[in-house]
Amino acid sequence: MEMIYFHFASNFNTTMSNQILQIVVAISLLLSYAKIEARQSLSEVEDLELERQLKLINKPAIKTIKTNDGDLYDCVDFYEQPAFDHPLLQNHDFHPEMKPTLSKSRIDAKASIFERPSKIGLEGNGCPSGTVPIKRVTKEDLIQHQHMQCMDKSHRNGHGNNITNSKASISLDDVNPYQYAETQIPSSDRNIILGGGMITTIHAPINVQKDQFSGARVRLEAGLSDAIEVGWIVHPTLNGDNKPRLYAKFEAGSAGCFNTLCSGFVLVDTNIPLGMPLVPSRIGGPVSSQLMYLEQDTTSGNWWVMLGEDYKQVGFWPKSIFTTLQAHALSAQYGGITYSPQGLPFPPMGSGLFPNKNLLENAYFRKCTFMYVVDDKVVTYSLDHIGTNQFESSTNLYKVQDFIDQGDVLGHLIVYGGPGDKH
Template structure:
């Protein structure tokens, strides 16, 4: 199947740490009225993480500086281990935190624990994935986190905590993010390799969709998207429009990070 990929290479890019992304985006537009986003997200356990590093696969809705994220993450600093865990992240004009570490998210279904361990895929299989969705309640503006094949409601972010997302999202992202402090080699992302178009190997967001202000579910095929990778030596992203009935729009992402990049570069 045909796809587009962001893989521009510049070997002179220094490894300075910070946040690195490999995402497909519905770009910011002030006229966008997005009320949700979702996908079936593959689960992974990237290697070579320690200290304040993290590596995650996520969906993010945003308006201005305010955003909501849902996905999986490996974050030794927050959790004290390198397990793959379910996470949410909130940023408002006044708050920024994982899960319920600051006021905001109302967790109504504790049978689905935030911070809970998730099974991790193995490169080449077996593969584990799970549907995750963010959806705005059109009656009151609350943003809900829905998880699993039955769209189980985990909890919600009240509209009243936002000044921008109390209305609509104006941009969305699907894919991977890593963080490493300056001077610390960047960890791997997703399945740990560049995407090759194989769901047994790549990190993915399958059936990637968004919600309109009329509460209609739309595929990413129905809107112009942008591929973004700010460190393509280490991480890349690809988009498969119209990939098939089962997969819908397919976002693939991942990369080896600095450890493996240096190893391959020195061969």
């Protein structure tokens, strides 16, 4: 509404002036009331939709577990979990005891002498057999999730899918709120990638504000539409705190989400929920680490998330929800990622330090591997065995370094991180 100014000449009739002023005030009040009514009406519609979604996501619980971190995990019947609300999974034949057909080719996942594995799993025995742990979702969680979806869709495919050229160092500060320090297996139609993973150190970057995040992941992609990733993330909007937490995420065309905030990811393990907090490393030690791996079932084509020295099978994304990822992945990325909306300085990545190969200070991935099909056989290779690119979206914020063939303990080593924007 345009501002209206009244200049009263000294010879104006006072009564007339007051009448005009009263009319203007009344009109303003009516306009304001109309706007409030419209907002309330829209809010009511949105509220009903949120309630409907909450009923779909929060299934009846056989048992509820409250952790020391204050999280609530509902033990939901395997067949009632949110994954099966997906329209392509209505007639599935999955069951709680299912096991994937996986390659026997494995890396030695034991922790090095200066690392300690970050604890995974709920207190006690977790959920009863036949159920899976689903983090309780609140209305505020859904509102924040919708906000994240808007952010993500605005910039989908504005990152890894564009880094298929040689080593790059270009500034995206003004055009993309996502920043990366990664090593990549470049996308190629000749690639037949069936898995990838690493042993990653866990960190808790400081000063990550609301609507920002900072994390690290391994990500597999097939073209511009489909991708999956697993890693750790500090994401106040997603999780309500600044703790590093386990996450998994998928993109399938225009669909996709973190963890189980939408239908798609099928949980199998009764003790490891997505979104659970992880113990972070401290600069100078001790160093906290965890093996994280993505692998495709060679029989069904489903994509599994596995954790820990024993490759614990947490759950999977069914092949049927994808298009280009139904066959295999074409590229892989290993490294750090941050997000910050315009107007906020970028948060630290990893330990907050630039790489200097001091493994008691730096964030790193070791034993970085991928699974490849060679002569109809699935083989696990170190990243040393294929050409990779290093991508730093803004070198004044974050950096990444590769160190190949670092021996039996480290293998292919990727060191990454940075302080972000200090201004």
